[in-house]
Amino acid sequence: MDDSLYGSRDKRGQWTPNKRPSREPLFVWPAQPRKFLVWMFGFPGYLWPWNTVFIAISVVAWIYLTPSLEAMREFDIGWVAGILLRNAALAVLIYGGLHMLLYIQRRQDTNFKYNSKWPDTDNSIFLFGSQTAENVFWTMCSGVPVWTAYEVITWWMYANGYILQLDIQQHPVYFIGLLLIAPAWLKLQFYLVHRLIHMGPLYHIIHRVHHNNVNPGPWSGLSMHTFEHIIYFSGVLFYFVVPSHPMNVMFCLMIQALIPALGHLGFDKLVTEGDKHLDADGYYHYLHHRYFEVNYGDTLIPFDEWFGTSHDGSAEADEAMYRRMKAKNYKRGGSRA
Template sequence: MDDTLYGKRDKRGNWTPNKKLQRSPIFVWPAQPLKFLRWFLGYPGYLWPWNAGYFAASLIVWLYLTPSLETMREFHAQWISLILARNAALTVALYGGFHLVLYVMRRQQTKFKYNAKWPDVDNPTFMFGNQNAENIFWTMCSAVPIWTAVEAVTWWLYANGYLPYVDFAEHPVYFVALLILVPAWRELHFYLIHRLIHMGPLYHWVHKLHHNNVNPGPWSGLSMHPVEHFLYFTGVVTHFVVPSHPLHSMFQLMHAGLSPAKSHVGFDKMVVDGDRMIDTDNYYHYLHHKYFEVNYGEKRIPLDEWFGTFHDGSPESDEVMARRIKAKKYTRGGSA
């Protein structure tokens, strides 16, 4: 597979796709119904393959790997430990799987890899001087426990009847519509907390840890400060207000817990065999790690376009970004 058919490499060996980033065909005028349907139902698109995969995992986990609500009416170490072990196993399987294939075995070397370098192994910026070691530490020792704690509280609230509940049999259309909207709400929530933790002291105290990963890999996805982990997983709180089924909350939590592996994988495409590839669709967020002050959200809701922080990877976007940062310095009383 020749990655130069799909992009180009600079003198440093860094790869960029030929295709510019474009917003999803939702917030466009005039409306484009056929294009929207192709995006919504097609492959790759809104549903397939990633969101459908996260939902399938959520359904299996809810049906077979989660204690009954009756069991979770009282907090007990036994059932909470089971959820902790399950979340840890899923994390190791997915994040570790991406890492094993792409970064340990290096099955495709640097084909479709945005940054030609591999993760740092001797850099004092990182705990233990090793990027992957730090990423794994924060993922397993902070992200997974906090994810589990938020999940345990959620099930306890459902089990005791404290949350508004909706059943598929009674409201099938609403039930399915809410499932479809979960990834979009995840994106909106992510944008809001992401902008928050990019502000002044919060960035330096909290979010800077995540941004040490200028060249992210799969384990970078959940390598965050515990405060950021808590804010990140609170997206499920919307189901404390909006009538929902526990499956909606499970989808919300699983999407939050699993999707960062793909969005930080560092490769535009994963080569399966010969000419077969899987599009990871993570260039948008990679540019955020590269430039820090662009692409705070994702493509589905064009918030970055609306607020002037969109970057499509082009030289024109570089110029817009430079002017915006320069203007910000002047506004703060800095120098050019």
């Protein structure tokens, strides 16, 4: 599949898609009902394919791979270890599977790869000198345990009545509504905590680990300092105060745990066969890793447009970014030098 039909690569090896990121119809005014419905229910769109995939994973995980609430009323090494192993297996399957296809087997070579270079294998900035090895270490030894800890505590609280559990049969519309707003809630939560850890000492103490990945790959998605994992997965606390069903929580956790693999894929599209492909939709966040001071959030809720930190990959956006940085006497990890 020829990526030059969809974008262009400059002399430095940076590939830029022809279609630039833009805000989703949710926050377009005046409202465009038809465009909104196409975005909500069309392919690709808000529900299809990725959120539907995460819902399916959540259903399977809750029904077949999670103990009953009765069994989780008391902490026990057996069921806790079972959830940890399930989450580790999911991480290896999703993160490792995408890495295997794109970075080991190199099924697409560099087609649709934003940065034509491959991950560093001899760079002292990374643990063990290897970008991939460091990414796997932080994901599996910190990310998966923190994800599991949030999940275990949540199930224990449900089992003991500390969280009000929703009855799906009595409140089906409310249940579906919570499913639909979960991705939007997590985008909001992500922007707030992400903006926070870009400030001064918090960046240098916590977030720098993640930003070692200027040229990210799938394993980079959850490659974070443990403190950042604790903040990142805190989105699930929403359900501690809002009546919900455990499936709502499972969906929330699966999004937070697995979607970073897509957001940090390093490729704009996944080529399936012939001219068929799936959009990974990671260019907006890739620009954040490349330029650091832009795109703290997502196009779903256009905080970056509202606060002047949006970058769509164009030369005009470059000029605006450099003017802003010069005006602020910008220094990485702090507002002023």
